[in-house]
Amino acid sequence: MNKRILLAAAAALALPLPALAQTDVAALRDAALKDDLAWEITEGLTTEIGQRLAATEAEARARDWSVKKLTSLGFRNVRIETFKMPVWVRGEEKAEVLGGSAQKLVVGALGNSGSTGPKGVEGEIAYFPTFADLQAAPAGSLKGKIAFISHAMTATQDGSQYGPSGGARRMGPSIAASKGAIAVLIRSIGTDYHRNPHTGGTSWAKDQKPIAAAALPLPDAEQLERLLKRGPVRMKLTITPEFKGDGESGNVIAEVPGSDPAAGIVLVACHLDSWDLATGAIDDASGCGIVTAAAKRVMDAGQPRRTIRILWAGAEEPGVFGGRAYFEAHKNESHALAAESDFGADRIWRVDFKLPSSAMAMGDRIVSALAPLGITRGQQPAGGGADVAAVIDAGSAGIDLQQSGLRYFDYHHTPDDTLDKVDPVQLRQNVAAWTATVAIVANAPEEIGRVEKAKP
Numbered sequence: 218m219n220k221r222i223l224l225a226a227a228a229a230l231a232l233p234l235p236a237l238a239q240t241d242v243a244a245l246r247d248a249a250l251k252d253d254l255a256w257e258i259t260e261g262l263t264t265e266i267g268q269r270l271a272a273t274e275a276e277a278r279a280r281d282w283s284v285k286k287l288t289s290l291g292f293r294n295v296r297i298e299t300f301k302m303p304v305w306v307r308g309e310e311k312a313e314v315l316g317g318s319a320q321k322l323v324v325g326a327l328g329n330s331g332s333t334g335p336k337g338v339e340g341e342i343a344y345f346p347t348f349a350d351l352q353a354a355p356a357g358s359l360k361g362k363i364a365f366i367s368h369a370m371t372a373t374q375d376g377s378q379y380g381p382s383g384g385a386r387r388m389g390p391s392i393a394a395s396k397g398a399i400a401v402l403i404r405s406i407g408t409d410y411h412r413n414p415h416t417g418g419t420s421w422a423k424d425q426k427p428i429a430a431a432a433l434p435l436p437d438a439e440q441l442e443r444l445l446k447r448g449p450v451r452m453k454l455t456i457t458p459e460f461k462g463d464g465e466s467g468n469v470i471a472e473v474p475g476s477d478p479a480a481g482i483v484l485v486a487c488h489l490d491s492w493d494l495a496t497g498a499i500d501d502a503s504g505c506g507i508v509t510a511a512a513k514r515v516m517d518a519g520q521p522r523r524t525i526r527i528l529w530a531g532a533e534e535p536g537v538f539g540g541r542a543y544f545e546a547h548k549n550e551s552h553a554l555a556a557e558s559d560f561g562a563d564r565i566w567r568v569d570f571k572l573p574s575s576a577m578a579m580g581d582r583i584v585s586a587l588a589p590l591g592i593t594r595g596q597q598p599a600g601g602g603a604d605v606a607a608v609i610d611a612g613s614a615g616i617d618l619q620q621s622g623l624r625y626f627d628y629h630h631t632p633d634d635t636l637d638k639v640d641p642v643q644l645r646q647n648v649a650a651w652t653a654t655v656a657i658v659a660n661a662p663e664e665i666g667r668v669e670k671a672k673p
């Protein structure tokens with residue numbers, strides 16, 4: 218379409234022309250395929266700070282690093298918004314099979330695990346092949362036993378097994394404790410055969426006293442299953458993490474001020490904290506690199522219509538404390554749209570939307586701009602990542618740029634989540650997709666209103 222026809226079409230629809238034409242978006246997208254900033258941020262954060270466990274001194278150093286970085290890149294209103302949260306730190310971790318096949322297994326405590334005390338606990342293993350088997354166990358049937366939940370997970374492109382398989386980690390320990398278990402082992406919620414435990418948060422029912430809860434790497438979980446086929450197994454576990462009371466975490470925020478404050482904020486997020494076993498390169502330093510590099514490219518192309526707000530959330534891993542604090546602090550502001558990058562840095566292959574009817578055409582423009590990157594439109598409603606889910610649930614529009622999950626759960630929450638797992642070529646494809654998306658949303662001439670609640 219030439220410019221005259223475009224002008225006529227815009228006039229006929231009584232719409233202002235898009236501040237950025239699709240050709241400009243395409244140029245921004247293609248330039249982003251040579252991006253170095255996302256890598257620079259990912260490399261810097263993982264190298265200079267290292268692991269960034271929520272509400273620890275390391276996470277505080279990461280916030281200071283972030284403020285310096287975001288300020289030096291030219292973003293405005295760079296600030297830290299602190300909040301309080303309970304602090305949990307890892308202790309000693311030992312797992313031993315007792316008796317005729319005495320041997321050590323590798324184990325790693327789950328976040329929010331209770332402690333066995335320094336002397337450890339001993340008990341017979343009560344084996345549950347799946348999470349549902351544990352749920353079906355009668356009340357009181359685990360008295361004095363160590364529950365072992367061996368729920369398997371398969372790698373998929375959309376990562377969809379993490380939701381259902383993750384129940385064994387998120388809820389299994391509390392359920393086992395309520396039935397009398399003295400400790401819990403789970404098969405790691407992961408897909409690799411390295412001897413790396415996959416940690417991750419577990420949560421306790423309101424009146425449930427935490428017991429020790431830890432993950433076995435897949436080779437160790439399968440070793441234990443083979444031993445159980447031969448007869449009853451007794452184990453000794455020494456797991457001594459500590460709850461340290463309330464500490465401070467915080468969100469880091471930076472902005473590209475828009476020309477039209479009434480048009481709503483475009484919120485792009487990642488999380489700054491990581492688990493403590495590694496440097497959190499794919500979870501989620503790379504996410505911060507991706508959204509920030511995209512926002513910087515859109516900023517450098519000229520002032521956008523909408524304010525772009527970057528959120529590097531604190532304390533996502535132990536229970537989305539940063540996302541909740543952000544929502545509480547900013548729920549009365551108008552968010553036009555929210556999106557988060559928190560699934561590694563592998564190639565984006567699908568885009569999902571949650572848009573009001575007023576912005577459907579904007580969705581179509583995004584689909585067109587992403588097509589040359591090998592990204593197609595999905596049929597799932599966008600939910601955002603954990604840190605922006607509350608904003609989207611409250612009625613804002615959302616976009617999910619879905620990354621391939623085929624490798625993600627080989628490294629997720631393990632000692633192997635390190636910089637070498639980030640592929641610079643795929644990282645740049647992410648930046649290109651986010652740049653095109655943010656450019657279109659931030660400059661869209663149409664209003665992006667509240668999304669009507671879906672009817673059941």
Ligand SMILES: [Zn+2]
Nearest residue numbers: 488500501559
């Ligand atoms: Zn994450």
